[in-house]
Amino acid sequence: MFNSDRMSEELRALKVDVTRLLSTAGEEMFESSKDRAEALADQIRAALTELGETVDEEQEQLQGLLTERPITSLASAFALGVVVGFMLRRH
Numbered sequence: 001m002f003n004s005d006r007m008s009e010e011l012r013a014l015k016v017d018v019t020r021l022l023s024t025a026g027e028e029m030f031e032s033s034k035d036r037a038e039a040l041a042d043q044i045r046a047a048l049t050e051l052g053e054t055v056d057e058e059q060e061q062l063q064g065l066l067t068e069r070p071i072t073s074l075a076s077a078f079a080l081g082v083v084v085g086f087m088l089r090r091h
Contacts, residue, residue: 066073
């Protein structure tokens with residue numbers, strides 16, 4: 001009635017099948033994660049490139065403003081320094 005050899009063979013076959021399935025699922029999950037990470041890295045690169053371009057433009061505008069009005073720029077920097085100094089002194 002009960003065949004232990006056949007049951008052992010079935011269990012071994014089941015173990016092989018489960019191992020194969022888990023291996024395949026793990027590889028698919030790894031590939032999916034890798035693809036998502038690459039897509040995110042591409043988005044970050046694009047954002048950093050855009051940020052760099054914006055910073056370059058702003059730097060050029062700021063340099064132009066400073067060279068056009070050096071005395072006003074110096075007075076503004078001094079006033080800002082005084083305000084920050086007072087704020088730090090209170091704390």
